[in-house]
Amino acid sequence: MKDGPVRVVGAMSGTSLDGVDAAEIMTDGVRILEFGKTAYRPYTDAERAVLREALGCWPGPGLEEAADVLHEAHAEVLSRFGRAELVGFHGQTLAHDPRGRGTHQLGDGAWLAERLDLPVAWDFRSADVALGGEGAPLAPFFHFACAKWFGATGPVAFLNLGGVGNVTWVDPSAKAPEQPGALLAFDTGPANAPLNDLLWERRGLSCDEGGALAAAGGVDSAALETFLDDEYFKRIPPKSLDRNDFPGMRGLVQGLSDADAAVTLTAMAVSSVVRGMTHCPSAPERVLVTGGGRKNPVMMRMLEGELDCPVITVEDAGLDGDMLEAQAFAFLAVRVARGLPTSAPGTTGVSIPMGGGQLSRP
Numbered sequence: 409m410k411d412g413p414v415r416v417v418g419a420m421s422g423t424s425l426d427g428v429d430a431a432e433i434m435t436d437g438v439r440i441l442e443f444g445k446t447a448y449r450p451y452t453d454a455e456r457a458v459l460r461e462a463l464g465c466w467p468g469p470g471l472e473e474a475a476d477v478l479h480e481a482h483a484e485v486l487s488r489f490g491r492a493e494l495v496g497f498h499g500q501t502l503a504h505d506p507r508g509r510g511t512h513q514l515g516d517g518a519w520l521a522e523r524l525d526l527p528v529a530w531d532f533r534s535a536d537v538a539l540g541g542e543g544a545p546l547a548p549f550f551h552f553a554c555a556k557w558f559g560a561t562g563p564v565a566f567l568n569l570g571g572v573g574n575v576t577w578v579d580p581s582a583k584a585p586e587q588p589g590a591l592l593a594f595d596t597g598p599a600n601a602p603l604n605d606l607l608w609e610r611r612g613l614s615c616d617e618g619g620a621l622a623a624a625g626g627v628d629s630a631a632l633e634t635f636l637d638d639e640y641f642k643r644i645p646p647k648s649l650d651r652n653d654f655p656g657m658r659g660l661v662q663g664l665s666d667a668d669a670a671v672t673l674t675a676m677a678v679s680s681v682v683r684g685m686t687h688c689p690s691a692p693e694r695v696l697v698t699g700g701g702r703k704n705p706v707m708m709r710m711l712e713g714e715l716d717c718p719v720i721t722v723e724d725a726g727l728d729g730d731m732l733e734a735q736a737f738a739f740l741a742v743r744v745a746r747g748l749p750t751s752a753p754g755t756t757g758v759s760i761p762m763g764g765g766q767l768s769r770p
């Protein structure tokens with residue numbers, strides 16, 4: 409790849425299974441020069457059902473239909489961009505068990521490279537897991553570049569409220585993200601996934617739009633306490649989660665009305681973030697919220713009430729909270745192509761800073 413900044417497009421299909429986000433940035437893999445075009449390709453209900461069916465599966469036969477759905481959705485959304493130097497393709501996490509069977513992102517970057525006639529960086533997580541890391545979260549190196557981009561002067565935290573929640577504490581005075589002490593990142597707990605699953609099962613809806621159902625309910629504090637007793641919250645980070653790692657959550661809200669169950673699951677997401685923040689090396693000056701949960705006013709109000717530092721959205725810092733993960737995998741793609749590290753002891757717990765990912769050329 410030529411030296412200096414390049415135009416790169418990243419694509420992410422997240423754990424909430426809503427669709428594919430894609431975004432272009434101009435970067436040298438260290439600094440963000442410019443944010444560019446973005447695009448979103450929602451899954452149809454039928455496509456989502458195919459992907460849902462594949463959740464929990466490890467590589468092997470039987471995933472052809474899910475792979476077709478994923479590949480075609482990506483090919484379509486990525487065809488909306490002008491010619492880029494490189495594509496970053498996260499794929500769809502189907503299973504994540506870093507201390508056991510590994511991590512599995514559905515999607516073949518070599519196929520996509522042929523289809524788009526472009527180099528594709530992909531399989532971002534497995535090398536980190538193979539070297540003893542959690543394989544997630546990986547957005548933190550990009551969060552570091554974002555903090556530099558908007559000129560943060562003191563520690564800040566990025567909080568992603570997707571299907572799963574994750575936080576990145578950033579010290580923007582560090583020279584590089586792989587420098588010891590620059591970053592601490594980890595998954596906080598389940599965020600929107602259990603809420604979406606509840607709404608889907610009970611009402612055939614994809615999410616609690618605007619937190620409307622939660623706003624009408626009351627938190628069941630016994631269920632919340634039981635949830636917070638889980639040993640995950642005591643574990644020292646880095647640590648990561650699979651989408652369905654808290655299977656007992658459903659049972660905890662089973663006997664509750666729809667509204668009480670929704671607000672209790674919302675409170676569980678928020679309380680796990682609040683617990684998580686106690687692991688940060690110092691109180692951040694601000695928490696910048698990204699991901700779909702920032703559009704849920706009940707979740708946001710609870711966070712503001714429970715965290716003792718200002719809570720803002722990433723938009724307040726000039727960023728795009730719908731596209732941050734797609735942009736992250738564009739940024740990481742350039743780091744993969746240039747042999748730069750993509751994870752470090754503070755982000756995935758891997759023993760030394762390391763570069764993951766594969767690069768496939770057409």
Ligand SMILES: Nc1ncnc2c1ncn2[C@@H]1O[C@H](COP(=O)(O)OP(=O)(O)OP(=O)(O)O)[C@@H](O)[C@H]1O
Binds near residue numbers: 421426568571615
């Ligand atoms: N207007 C809204 N009201 C309530 N919830 C919303 C709204 N918009 C989005 N969400 C929630 O945010 C989710 C999508 O968030 P996001 O796109 O950040 O998840 P993801 O990227 O798939 O997940 P992850 O970051 O775990 O990979 C939706 O499934 C929904 O639960």
Ligand SMILES: CC(=O)N[C@H]1[C@@H]2OC[C@@H](O2)[C@@H](O)[C@@H]1O[C@H](C)C(=O)O
Binds near residue numbers: 546570571733
């Ligand atoms: C294994 C996996 O896909 N993890 C996702 C998931 O969704 C949110 C959270 O759990 C985070 O750890 C990660 O995604 C983001 C993009 C990351 O790697 O930073």
